[in-house]
Amino acid sequence: MNALISTALSGVVLMFVGLFVRNKQHIKFFAIAAIIIAFIANLAQYPSVEHGGYVMYGMIEVTKFGVLFNAVALGATLLYFLLSGSEFEKVGEHVADYFTLVFFILAGISLAATFSNLLMLFLAIEIMSIPQYILAGADKKSLKGNEASLKYFLMGSFSTGILLMGITLIYGAAGTFDIAGLGLGTESVHPLALCGIILIVFALSFKVSAAPFHFWTPDVYDGSPTVFTSFMSTIVKAGAFVAFLRMFHGSFAGGTISEHWTLILSIITAVTLVIGNFSAVFQQSVKRMLAYSSIAQAGFMLFAVVAMNDMGTQGIVLYAAAYSIATIGVFGVLMKLKDYTFEGFNGLARKQPLLAAATAVFLFSLAGIPVTAGFFAKYFVLSAAIQHGHLLWLVILAVLCAAISVYYYFRVIIAMYFRTGEPEVENISGGFKAALILAVALVLVLGLFPNLLLCWL
Amino acid sequence: MLTVLLILIPFIAGLIAFGLKGSGPKVLGMISSLATVVLAIGAWCRFRTAPDSLNLVANWIPQLGSQFRVGLDGMGVMLCLLTAIASLLVFITIYSRDYEKPGAFYGLMLLSQAGLTGVFTAFDALQFYIFWELALIPVYFLCSLWGGEKRIAVTFKFFVYTFLGSLLMMVGIIYLYFQTADHSFSWSSFSSIHLNPDDQKWLFWLFFVAFAIKMPIFPFHTWQPDTYEQSPTPVTMILSGVMVKMGLFGVIRWLLPVIPQGAAMWSDVAIVLCVIGIIYASCIAMVQNDLKRLIAYSSIAHIGLMCAAIFANNEQSLQGVLIQMFNHGINIIGLWIIVEVIQQRLGVKNMDQMGGMARKAPRMAIFLVIISLANIGLPLTNGFIGEFLMFSGLFQYNHWFMAFAGLGIILAAVYTLGMIQKVIFGESNDLTDTTTDLQPGETLALSLVVIMIIVLGVYPKPMLDLVSSTSEVVNKLF
């Protein structure tokens, strides 16, 4: 709740800061200060929910999980600002507006983590989505950016329509929007509710870019300004997943109802894993590879939704943190390079050992190699699926895909360390290096002691 | 505490080494490996008096029931000792060499040593898995950075193979975790699970594939000759001397006690695979002209025999395997040292271009002969006792298997002697005429190897005593 209010207000404040402050560096500092305040405000709420959450006006349910997830999202955004905040001004003139939009997205994410009503689900999804359409097209001159923006907008609002239809049908069956009170799982399933659930699955799959609804993802992520791709493909995606998770755990779990959608969702998961990983292998540009990798990672995060147990809930928090930090880090380094192809990384280790080492750690984390946060993230979601009992085939498939993922992540490592070349790198500031080291430290600490994060849950 | 030190010393030394320049890393590596050897011997002594003092449990991730749980049993002590000795031998051998970026090279070597020791001391499944992976990463970088021409593709294949295997193992570990009564990853909880046979049937493969890739066993072996060939020889020493033992170790520590019925159900299949591997590898080794590949294939054959013996399911064979793990490690490292020497002198790996080296380098020739003989298990060398025990165990299990595996040893004699023939005898040529004999460091390393070969060949009892406890325990559970 605090996170929601503070991020929304920060957004408004930043909007006005942009009107009166001309210095872009100062705007960035404002944004960083705002995110720190939001982070602290969010944590300040923790004691009140430590022994059980509470519902506000039947709309928002503040829980430990919500607060923790918000902390992860805000923390990751802080890191994102530290690493890539100065890239904002390269996109266009309206730096403060970009920050504002990021804050609005964060407000959407905090809503997604705490909603207890279908209305709030809808609003959360939309508050997250609409600013993204703008961010995707922030570079008005770039045709690719235009394309990304238009495509994202059309696909996004299409899926919104589907989501709404799903919500309406469920309302028709249940008569309430309260996710705890839908009561669909108890008796035989109303056909309207069934259609509604399927539509919601489709719509949310769109939002989290799960196959076969992923087709917009590569183009959008590739076409958008890199600095925003970094944000969209990480924190926002995690936010959408949390919405997904809350929705399905909150109201569709248990009883006969879960049988109906578990199968669909597990097939979606499988397809997502396969398509994401196999397509990523064939990419020539690191940015596009990361776009496909985000699809692949979405496949892993879907496990948490399918499995419906505590392990999955813990897993999604950890996964969100691990995946976001690592990907933001990789993007942060990527933006310092001129050439986004794999060849652009050739010989980076010799020229910028720190950057190369940090990237390697991030990629290890993405691949799920132990002692990085990514390992425990994968560990948790796979455990969740194994605990579920009927998803072993999916787990085996996931493991095979994880092995494939090594291929494309390691291409970057190979380029950096084992090939020779003269990468064109921008000047690296001390602040950037410090932020990078912080990110690496986070990845490693979470990789060794995931309970530092999970003990809050 | 001693056990933790065994991991920590190379780990910290490795990290420090990254920052050092010039001959700093060399010295540091030497000091660290000496210290670990001393510690490992200390652990051995401690194991005879107070084995429990080697175990340590500390909280790690309470939510998961995973603990930092290290300990040493007989096998563990032996393998830690092997690891320590191997790295000492490697460092002695390459002391006079200068590698590009020595800090990184020595750092990675030491880190891999730490990872290996971690694997051998882990008594918590999750921790075991993590060390299992960690041992791999430094080796991957070592091979890719300092290896031969085709190093990138080859080591990548190696990495993906083993990574896939270990992921499958992770699935198995998680599954077993949910079967434990107290939701714990500890070895004792794992080994006291009562799994129904159906589960054991498929769980076996999840683990076995991971271990089989690492060893490697017949259909999973394709990464191995390429990798051995392309890696820098010091890395190959670690790979073949210690790293492949991870697979065997895994089977003995984590497969047999945890999934006994599964292992029993599939033991025939496993042994058949091993025997095919033995004969296949031996045959290829016979026609092999490349020295490194020849030794690589011979290693496949030996490991196949060891693996077959594990599944032979009796105490004798198991004891044989355990002792052979150590001895094979020593022998193969000895062989690789010589290969390294030859390669460094001649710059070629092709045996056709060698010949007549006995005249120019008599000391090396002598060492090569002794070590080769030990490798084929001649009596009074260390290889004999292990192979003898394994064969007799295998014989008890099934005559035919034993017969086919025995064929392997005959073939081994053929190609090993062929190799000796080609390398050190025969006509010398322009290339070999310029060669020089061993340098002091190399002599020291090889002398240590030969001393161990002979001591253990003549008096293997301490080693047998050391591992007997393990073989008894495992065999009871099996």
Add this chain to the structure above:
Amino acid sequence: MPVQYYIFLSIALFCIGVMGVLMRRNAIIIFMCIELMLNAVNLLMVSFSKMWADAGRVDAGSAQLFVFFIMVVAAAEVAVGLAIITMVYRNTHSVDINILNRLKN
């Protein structure tokens, strides 16, 4: 009138919208089809609200409030969408989404 009529009507409208989105190539028309989908949802939402109100639920008005929110969000989408389409038009002089696909290579 029975609620089924409304259900069928709005589902028909919704399907027309979906078909339009999937088959048309003009960005503006696709956009209009999306709006049609949203309006179909609004209609259905209100009819369900009436249905549940007749069934005696006191909180059936919440569905009507939902409609307000849908309209607001739709308006926000319109604002952003039109801006994007204008931007694209100014850069490419076309709103055909196939042209955009050609730009990719």
Add this chain to the structure above:
Amino acid sequence: MYTDTVFLSATTTPFSYFPIVLQLIAALGFVGITMLATHFLGPKRKTSDKLINFESGIEQKGNARQPVAIKYFLTAILFVLFDVEVIFFYPYAVNFKELGWEGFMAVLMFVGFFLCGFIYITKKGALKWED
């Protein structure tokens, strides 16, 4: 803040709109008949010069269907946004006596955000028509 208020009293039934339908039919009829009548009544002497567009008597230049100034788009978009915000006041205005001061404060906050947006667009120059 869900209340159990059903927006608008339920005295109006669909039947109340029936006269409006009648009026629509009447208006349609009037428009249609007049259109047809004028079509048939007027003379038809078409020449090509008569049918070209009027451009103050000079030669026609270019196409009229050109993009107009972006300001107009901006106005349209802003209208959509603000109009929808205005829509929110309607249900409030109908029920505001029951909602009392608490509701008034909520609306005050809403108006505050409304004004924030308003000031923002003003400051950004979106409403500036003088060049």
Add this chain to the structure above:
Amino acid sequence: MDWFFIIEKVLLISGVLVLSLVVAMYSTWGERKIAAWIQDRLGPNRAGPMGLLQPLADGGKLFFKEEIIPSTSNRFLFILGPSIAMLVACMTSAVIPWGDTLTIAGREISLQVADVNIGILFIFGVVSMGVYGIMLGGWASNNKYSLMASVRAASQIISYELPMGLALIALLMMTGSLSLKDIVEQQRHGLWNVVYQPLGFFIFLVCAFAECNRAPFDLPEAENELNGGYHLEYSSMKLGFFLFAEYINMFISSALMATMYFGGYAFPGMDKLGLDGNMLTILGFLALFIKTLVFIFFFMWVRWTVPRFRYDQLMRLGWKVMIPLALVNMLITGAVVLARQH
């Protein structure tokens, strides 16, 4: 189905439509006369006494003029534009209560076509459609002036819809009903709304001027800039529709203002006269009609008195003055009503 009900409604609808048309026709005459009076001229005086037949002659002329559809225009939309404009103008009168009920042969006949509970919203919705007529007409002509004018008109109309809506919300807060009938009945038993809502009325008035494209907001038709505006290419009755629609809109706006702020068919002391229902209803209708005519006169008076705004002035007035003013009005109304409640 009650046939009498249908007959009664059909009659009423015909009456209302004819009334609107006649008022619109004679508004043109009135406008010219008033203009002449203000400018010290005579105005139309040839056709009939005082030129009273002039509107009929104009109407006849429009019918018999040649219908020209420019070759480059979009034929369908070109015809659709004026049709929509006229249709919309005819529809708004449906919810205005022209009087109380008449009792004929025991039947209560309401002088309101339809008393729906969303009356104001209905008018709002229908009026918003009017902009389509202008926009389509201007765009379909394929003429630069027309397009410019229609874009201007659209911008202007939508800009002034916002303060208009906000002004109505303030009214709504006081009355608590969107039904025009309810609003009139409340004024009948109390004071006219203009007393409570002077600011609101002012805002509504200004917006009504802008919505009707009347001077000083007649930029879409600014002859000296745009050659006649959005109906530049139109001729015959299609042009007539645009012109008529404008006058009908003016009439309806006047009636609406009279209804919402000046008591509609109610006049002070009407309940004390002691007349019977039917008589009172007729008097009420007359009262409304007179109020409406006064507003129409006001419209014309302003047109010939105040000069036209510049476009930037127009937009600035709409956005930067009217909207904040309307918001403030709304908040003050809310606060006062709530304070009086307790």
